[in-house]
Amino acid sequence: MTHHATRTLQELGYRLTPQRTMVWEVLRRTRGAHLSAEDVCAQVQADFPHVNLSTVYRTLELLVGLKLVRETCLGSDRRYYEVEEEVPHHHVVCGLCGKVEHLSDDSLQTTRHLLNHVLGFEMREATFFGVCRTCLSAVNEGEEEHHAHP
Amino acid sequence: MTHHATRTLQELGYRLTPQRTMVWEVLRRTRGAHLSAEDVCAQVQADFPHVNLSTVYRTLELLVGLKLVRETCLGSDRRYYEVEEEVPHHHVVCGLCGKVEHLSDDSLQTTRHLLNHVLGFEMREATFFGVCRTCLSAVNEGEEEHHAHP
DNA sequence: TCGTAACTGCAATATGTTTGCAGAAGCCAC
DNA sequence: GTGGCTTCTGCAAACATATTGCAGTTACGA
Ligand SMILES: [Mn+2]
Ligand SMILES: [Mn+2]
Ligand SMILES: [Zn+2]
Ligand SMILES: [Zn+2]
Numbered sequence: 001m002t003h004h005a006t007r008t009l010q011e012l013g014y015r016l017t018p019q020r021t022m023v024w025e026v027l028r029r030t031r032g033a034h035l036s037a038e039d040v041c042a043q044v045q046a047d048f049p050h051v052n053l054s055t056v057y058r059t060l061e062l063l064v065g066l067k068l069v070r071e072t073c074l075g076s077d078r079r080y081y082e083v084e085e086e087v088p089h090h091h092v093v094c095g096l097c098g099k100v101e102h103l104s105d106d107s108l109q110t111t112r113h114l115l116n117h118v119l120g121f122e123m124r125e126a127t128f129f130g131v132c133r134t135c136l137s138a139v140n141e142g143e144e145e146h147h148a149h150p
Numbered sequence: 151m152t153h154h155a156t157r158t159l160q161e162l163g164y165r166l167t168p169q170r171t172m173v174w175e176v177l178r179r180t181r182g183a184h185l186s187a188e189d190v191c192a193q194v195q196a197d198f199p200h201v202n203l204s205t206v207y208r209t210l211e212l213l214v215g216l217k218l219v220r221e222t223c224l225g226s227d228r229r230y231y232e233v234e235e236e237v238p239h240h241h242v243v244c245g246l247c248g249k250v251e252h253l254s255d256d257s258l259q260t261t262r263h264l265l266n267h268v269l270g271f272e273m274r275e276a277t278f279f280g281v282c283r284t285c286l287s288a289v290n291e292g293e294e295e296h297h298a299h300p
Numbered sequence: 301t302c303g304t305a306a307c308t309g310c311a312a313t314a315t316g317t318t319t320g321c322a323g324a325a326g327c328c329a330c
Numbered sequence: 331g332t333g334g335c336t337t338c339t340g341c342a343a344a345c346a347t348a349t350t351g352c353a354g355t356t357a358c359g360a
Contacts, residue, residue: 133270
């Protein structure tokens with residue numbers, strides 16, 4: 001477990017087990033992706049087949065609690081995990097194809113201030129649901145075909 | 151089933167059953183709230199105890215498909231339902247107490263344009279996660295107590 | 301190297317949602 | 331109104347995701 005995660009765990013008295021190392025490594029090397037607990041488990045098991053899914057869940061819970069990993073809701077079925085970066089970001093989810101895009105925190109400064117002034121709310125993360133560029137043009141082409149004969 | 155939901159269902163050839171009527175009525179009279187399938191079922195069963203949860207799920211799925219009801223993700227465990235209003239709105243969720251506040255669509259025009267310009271994305275709904283005013287002041291009081299003796 | 305508390309694997313459990321099926325009932329034609 | 335066809339419902343079982351109890355294993359400081 002390279003990086004500060006090693007130190008954090010050991011400094012806080014948690015044991016540095018191969019399972020924890022592997023979970024962290026999987027998340028680190030898939031930076032930018034959003035993995036479910038099962039995705040993480042599958043990747044860990046590729047190298048270390050006996051690792052159990054419940055251990056992965058427990059490890060993710062631990063890392064999330066320590067703010068080394070971020071747990072995100074991108075729809076309603078499962079939870080997704082990614083390493084917690086220094087600069088936070090937000091998510092833009094296409095409801096048709098499921099693609100997830102990132103949005104910098106900077107671009108939401110006005111929204112953050114709005115929420116703060118209107119509701120006294122401190123925004124931590126935002127998720128936007130809608131239709132991505134690709135699906136949008138696919139739909140429009142369909143519409144054109146549909147209305148093509150007047 | 152008052153209102154356009156009656157017409158819509160019958161015009162499209164769906165049968166107007168008491169179960170469907172009750173589900174719709176429950177959602178209509180709790181306007182502004184966010185009910186899980188079980189919440190809806192419990193309220194339906196208060197008047198009509200034999201109605202089954204799976205029927206409620208099937209009815210919600212139908213109404214969502216017809217865009218009479220809106221299904222929203224406000225965290226990760228369950229799905230929540232509310233009547234689909236003419237003017238859409240967005241959700242602001244406190245991660246500490248779970249309170250959900252509403253935000254008008256108008257206030258997100260700039261964000262909508264941003265997403266459209268930057269990603270070609272058509273935003274339909276947004277959810278903001280963070281800390282509400284109440285929880286924020288509770289936390290601050292705690293901090294003050296904590297740092298009270300220099 | 302040893303001892304102990306923390307951790308893991310496994311199986312069982314919890315919770316939310318979906319599905320197959322047989323019987324019930326809405327709705328249209330008469 | 332009555333019948334008949336087809337959709338819909340209740341029920342139970344299955345499914346998907348996440349959690350937990352426990353016995354055995356392992357990390358790690360002494
Ligand atoms: Mn992300
Ligand atoms: Mn709402
Ligand atoms: Zn898409
Ligand atoms: Zn709160």
